[in-house]
Amino acid sequence: MHVHHLPATSTAAPADAITGSAWITPLAGPDGPSRTRVDRVQFAPGARTRWHRHPLGQVLVVTDGTGYVQREGGPAQLIRSGDTVRVEPGEWHWHGATDTTPMTHLAIEEIPADGRRTEVGEPAAVPAVTRQLLLDQQLPEPRLVGHVEVRRITIAPHHSPGLHVHNGPVFGSIESGSAVYQIEGEAESVLMPGDIFYEPESTRIAQFTAQDDGVTFLGYFPAGPGETPRLDLVHPS
Incomplete structure (x- = not known):
């Protein structure tokens, strides 16, 4: 067991992976048989990743703020503190802050033992219109609504x-x-x-x-x- 009391050092996210300003804080890396990496990523308003995909997928846990996530072929979805996103292996996607609010999330992924790396594509853009289904509630019985x-x-x-x-x-x-x-x-x-x-x-x-x-x-x-x-x-x- 290893307990780290001092905060890890944050570094600016690489410009070839992020549009705008973002900072990455490594929290845990591959050690022994474990191939898991955990980073905290802080996005400034308007900052977002480029389209990219991970060989073994990724889990995002939003810890603060509001942002977007989008997979290839799907709509951009609003995400906020407390939300969890599971990205499938090889799935093209992007994520980042809204234009007016920052966002922080944990990024958790398994690093392939064969050395395969994340593939980065084109810059991402938030669509002019986004929609998110928040509730689809069936009433217990039909009701006349005037x-x-x-x-x-x-x-x-x-x-x-x-x-x-x-x-x-x-x-x-x-x-x-x-x-x-x-x-x-x-x-x-x-x-x-x-x-x-x-x-x-x-x-x-x-x-x-x-x-x-x-x-x-x-x-x-x-x-x-x-x-x-x-x-x-x-x-x-």
Whole structure:
């Protein structure tokens, strides 16, 4: 076992592999029978790799910021902190930061014993339009929808509406801040910017408690003709 207490040294990514500014910090390299290499790569806004492919594939773990990844023949997909990407062996792809935000990820790959190296191709460009499916939620039963209300809702720090239900399904997307979220009978989770949630009609929501920074989210309320979306508090019996 080897424990490294001092931070490793970062170096600028090679210009023939990266467009823009990026820095690589080696964290672990092949040692003995292990052929695994782990690097931390920090992309400045607008920086991205060229198209490339790895003989044995690669795993990316986003630890900070927001960026894109794209495989040959597929759309550019948005990735953010907490996301994991598995790249198949020999798959042409690229990854990097968005034009306005930095991104940091861990790059984990096995180095071939026969000396084969990563193949680098042309510079990558983010398409003018990107699409990412965030949720494809089937409702438990068909529901007549006459209109959809979209509300921007802000909850002050440490405040919660308490145990409640909605008279229709609710879809939500966190814009800023964070909240502890729990459906009654299920485990707690923390909703962060970019997270989405779905509440089936009449589901008891145990808590939606804003944390220190409060929380703002968009709520989408499909409603029937003449129906007004409503939140009803549930009083303990």
